[in-house]
Amino acid sequence: MSHTLGLRQAQKQKTRQALLDAALGLLEEQSLSSLGLREVTRAVGVAPTAFYRHFRSTADLGVALVEEALGSLHPMIRTIVSSSGDSDQRIERAVGLIAQHVATHPAHVRFIARERHGGVQSVREAIQDQLARFAEEVKAALVKDPVSAGWNDDDLLMLADLYVDQMLMTASLFLDVLEAPEEERRRVAHVATRQMRLISIGREHWLD
């Protein structure tokens, strides 16, 4: 893998990224299934036909956006699951990290929340795949935790799924209050923290 690209390919990737960025911006107030190819190229300042040099369709662009959006989320997950400390500390740190990620990548979070159940099949599938990966990763981390002693594989995956879903729900809630006064943002964080805590308590008593 040469990381020194020719001027040619460098410029190409630059426009490609511009298309992705423009699309992400336009998707703040609509869904992917209504995103037009001309709309995107117009926002970038490039001819409509240039779009085809990079993507077969807007659905194709959507799949690329999934990679980008969930790629940025991946390192955060690793940080959360590898975090040390007691249960409450880890939960508060996790909620804080989620809030921070939503604040720095709001468009990514919005895109995933929106298109996870959205109208474009290929994009839905791409998201499901990546989330399944995340769940596997969470599960792998759970295995190493002493609390998980005696748990079977199925139950570990069911808990991992629950955590992933809860993480997305929380992220979406943070997104809704992004512009709201800090008081309300703290309220959302407080609710999310206690929901996570309740799940953790359920986890600790699962084998009773």
Add this chain to the structure above:
Amino acid sequence: MSHTLGLRQAQKQKTRQALLDAALGLLEEQSLSSLGLREVTRAVGVAPTAFYRHFRSTADLGVALVEEALGSLHPMIRTIVSSSGDSDQRIERAVGLIAQHVATHPAHVRFIARERHGGVQSVREAIQDQLARFAEEVKAALVKDPVSAGWNDDDLLMLADLYVDQMLMTASLFLDVLEAPEEERRRVAHVATRQMRLISIGREHWLD
């Protein structure tokens, strides 16, 4: 309130319902923000301009669909929360009812899951409002449960929200496997049941 409508109004409501039904059908493979008014009228077999006799815009129609879709869900919630028996029995009955509702009203469930985070603000808000109502209702039922003794209002609402979200997540999962072999549908039901159970366990030990 006279429930005997004139021929006039009866025919009008009939067309209105036809528009709603056609829209719901078209929304199986796209999102509301890409649904065209002409598309809907064409599916019904009526002139495009007739649309305006019933809705200001497709967003307006979307809000009407929220009423319809979540209206059909309301009685189910009441059944679930007023269900008797021990925790495990109630959970299994709840999961069964959700599965049944998804099987009988798949388009409604898809619409809510899709547009909850979708691209049309007014519809998103309408869904949030209704879901907040549901959470209040769940909370009201939780108060009556002896397990909730000593819980404060905030924690009850946070648990109610968790239940509502979990219900929607489960419904969406059932939707994904609607056409799948029964084995996989049973697997989904099994996972959902254990997730609910884990939450219930957390609830029982919340005050420890």
Add this chain to the structure above:
DNA sequence: AATTCCAGAGAACAGTTGTTAACTGCATGG
């Protein structure tokens, strides 16, 4: 029986869409 009302039809509008084909200019590799 005469009048009003109104759900729906019809036609026309300016503007938009995705896709095609043939092009231009410049970075690239021989």
Add this chain to the structure above:
DNA sequence: CCATGCAGTTAACAACTGTTCTCTGGAATT
């Protein structure tokens, strides 16, 4: 240095969109 490759342009297409205005037939009201 010259030939090739290819990112992006230009022009044109048929098809589609939301919205307006005008009209019509039959139910509702008097």
